Amino acid sequence: MAVLAGETPDMVPIVPVLDGYFAPKVLGRASDECWLNGGCLADCLAAALERFGYDGAVAEMGLGPQPSVLGCPVEVEGNDVPLVVENIIGGREDLDRLELHDPWAGGKMEPVKRLIGSVGARAVVLGTVRSPFEYAATVRGLIEFMTDFYRDSEFVRDLIEACKPATLAVGRALAQAGVDALVIKDSFASSSMISPAHYEEFAYPAEAEAIGELKTEVPVILHICRNSMPILPRMARTGAAVLEIDAPVDLAAAMEAVEGRVVIKGNIDAVAVIEKGSRESVEQAVLSAIAAARGRGPFILSTGDSIPISAPEDNVAALVEFGRRHGKYQGAEPWS
Amino acid sequence: MELIEQFQQAIVNGDADRGADLAEAMVTEAEVTPDEIMDSLARAMEVVGGRYETGEYFIPEMLRSADAVERSLAILEPYLFKRRHDQAGVVVMGTVKGDIHNIGKNIIISALRASGYEVHDLGVNVSTSKFINKVKEVDADLLLLSAFTTSTKPALVDVIKALEAEGLREKVKVVSGGASHSAELAGEVGVDGFASDVKSTLAVCRRLMDQRRE
Numbered sequence: 013m014a015v016l017a018g019e020t021p022d023m024v025p026i027v028p029v030l031d032g033y034f035a036p037k038v039l040g041r042a043s044d045e046c047w048l049n050g051g052c053l054a055d056c057l058a059a060a061l062e063r064f065g066y067d068g069a070v071a072e073m074g075l076g077p078q079p080s081v082l083g084c085p086v087e088v089e090g091n092d093v094p095l096v097v098e099n100i101i102g103g104r105e106d107l108d109r110l111e112l113h114d115p116w117a118g119g120k121m122e123p124v125k126r127l128i129g130s131v132g133a134r135a136v137v138l139g140t141v142r143s144p145f146e147y148a149a150t151v152r153g154l155i156e157f158m159t160d161f162y163r164d165s166e167f168v169r170d171l172i173e174a175c176k177p178a179t180l181a182v183g184r185a186l187a188q189a190g191v192d193a194l195v196i197k198d199s200f201a202s203s204s205m206i207s208p209a210h211y212e213e214f215a216y217p218a219e220a221e222a223i224g225e226l227k228t229e230v231p232v233i234l235h236i237c238r239n240s241m242p243i244l245p246r247m248a249r250t251g252a253a254v255l256e257i258d259a260p261v262d263l264a265a266a267m268e269a270v271e272g273r274v275v276i277k278g279n280i281d282a283v284a285v286i287e288k289g290s291r292e293s294v295e296q297a298v299l300s301a302i303a304a305a306r307g308r309g310p311f312i313l314s315t316g317d318s319i320p321i322s323a324p325e326d327n328v329a330a331l332v333e334f335g336r337r338h339g340k341y342q343g344a345e346p347w348s
Numbered sequence: 349m350e351l352i353e354q355f356q357q358a359i360v361n362g363d364a365d366r367g368a369d370l371a372e373a374m375v376t377e378a379e380v381t382p383d384e385i386m387d388s389l390a391r392a393m394e395v396v397g398g399r400y401e402t403g404e405y406f407i408p409e410m411l412r413s414a415d416a417v418e419r420s421l422a423i424l425e426p427y428l429f430k431r432r433h434d435q436a437g438v439v440v441m442g443t444v445k446g447d448i449h450n451i452g453k454n455i456i457i458s459a460l461r462a463s464g465y466e467v468h469d470l471g472v473n474v475s476t477s478k479f480i481n482k483v484k485e486v487d488a489d490l491l492l493l494s495a496f497t498t499s500t501k502p503a504l505v506d507v508i509k510a511l512e513a514e515g516l517r518e519k520v521k522v523v524s525g526g527a528s529h530s531a532e533l534a535g536e537v538g539v540d541g542f543a544s545d546v547k548s549t550l551a552v553c554r555r556l557m558d559q560r561r562e
């Protein structure tokens with residue numbers, strides 16, 4: 013919290029993207045059980061925080077904030093991730109099929125409150141919501157959506173606009189439920205997927221608008237995974253307090269690009285290091301991240317993206333252990 | 349510029365309207381052989397894949413070209429493939445169970461179609477039995493398995509085992525690929541070929557088809 017308030021803490025805070033993908037494993041539950049039953053997910057997230065002792069939990073409401081909030085059917089089976097089973101937008105004529113469901117309906121915010129109740133006193137709790145661009149891609153189907161960029165750019169813009177209320181409604185509901193900050197996921201806006209020019213044209217406007225409105229309630233963290241280097245300076249101008257960056261980005265260069273104006277959160281490789289690496293490679297990755305960030309501005313140690321369920325628990329524990337061991341600030345200058 | 353070169357350029361630029369017009373023109377007026385057309389289409393998709401590898405193109409640009417391929421093939425197909433044996437080969441392709449990544453798969457499918465293959469796309473999250481049934485139904489030469497996350501290794505192994513159990517393993521050549529797929533993984537699973545981009549995929553498929561014909 014000190015970092016979000018603009019202060020220098022005495023230790024590098026550690027908030028990995030340990031969310032609904034990995035958390036079920038901690039209590040030996042199946043993914044589908046947790047995605048469908050938010051109470052189970054809340055308990056797993058709390059248990060993970062308890063077990064590993066990092067500084068912030070990532071609240072997910074089960075399938076609530078998924079595209080089902082816009083009337084898109086989603087299913088999940090066993091340890092698979094949730095799948096959208098029908099892309100409800102086949103074209104412009106379907107725009108009125110988008111109906112915004114109340115994020116509070118059916119007790120969907122209860123798990124978030126439950127998580128805050130159990131860990132809120134000792135850790136920050138982050139709520140997760142998708143950007144209008146990401147909702148649009150999901151209700152249309154990613155391939156059709158990106159083909160539309162050249163086929164009908166006006167439709168793309170209208171669809172994104174039509175999805176914005178979902179981002180705002182879920183964001184506000186989470187803020188009301190009491191989260192300390194919101195993570196806005198805009199994964200498809202990544203320069204690993206679309207050009208910086210398309211980011212500027214389609215993703216940025218709605219992203220910045222949504223952040224502008226939501227940050228009046230709580231600070232906002234903007235997540236764009238894979239390569240975000242070309243658009244980082246722009247992301248830093250969305251009004252987000254924190255930018256979550258992924259492993260392909262050079263951490264030192266990223267921190268220099270934003271010149272300390274926003275907090276950088278990242279960027280240990282969730283797959284190569286946490287899922288597939290050894291204890292030694294986790295230490296190495298933590299050491300180089302902390303070294304890259306030192307002296308360059310406010311920093312939160314994190315994975316670059318969600319930790320997969322197949323990652324070993326020992327590597328998550330090692331991330332926190334080495335983060336604590338190597339993450340002490342010691343100089344007179346802030347962040348040194 | 350010759351008609352065929354303009355056509356290739358239109359596909360690279362992802363200009364579907366122009367590609368369709370030129371396809372029409374080639375079929376009706378010009379003396380362009382089916383082989384020349386197939387060559388230009390395949391080369392166009394190789395250029396597109398190359399531009400993606402070098403960072404000049406992003407995913408929407410690749411999808412735009414894939415769309416242009418589909419549009420012009422709809423016009424060209426009756427002219428190009430009069431008999432089954434005009435086809436480069438029959439392919440069944442899908443993303444394996446537990447995996448929903450489909451962008452790379454769809455790009456490969458367009459490139460294969462552009463190279464004269466008859467491709468049956470089974471979509472994503474495809475069960476082993478669906479693969480097997482389709483291979484039997486269409487008497488496939490090649491089975492292409494997309495597996496993007498490494499945790500789908502058991503699904504790949506399952507397909508290979510089922511092919512063996514059904515006595516199909518010698519009949520159909522299996523190729524795997526995908527974003528985090530490595531040659532090492534492909535080797536462990538025991539497929540016949542592996543590729544990581546458009547160009548190498550087309551080369552592997554050509555090589556395996558040649559082997560089959562021998």
Ligand code: B12
Pocket residue numbers: 033092093154155199204238282283317318319320397407446447448449450451452453455456492493494495496497498499523524525526527528542543544545546549
């Ligand atoms: C887009 C994307 C998604 C989208 C997919 C949308 C869609 N409709 O496809 C969404 C957001 C849904 C998604 C979800 C997940 N993803 Co994902 N995703 C990506 C991403 C960013 C791009 C993939 C892509 O489309 N690339 C563009 C295409 C053109 O390239 P390509 O896929 O490599 O395909 C080329 C070649 O591989 C080849 N090819 C493709 N298929 C085939 C098949 C054959 C037979 C052959 C020969 C060749 C071939 O040709 C293509 C042409 O160049 C990659 C990261 C990356 N940069 O690759 C991660 C990535 C693939 N995802 C990953 C993961 C882990 C996930 C998730 C589990 C969630 C998570 N924790 O991040 C879920 C899994 C869902 C599931 N069960 O499948 C990991 C996989 C890591 C691993 N080692 O297992 C990657 C590598 C990212 C990472 N964290 O490192 N993802």
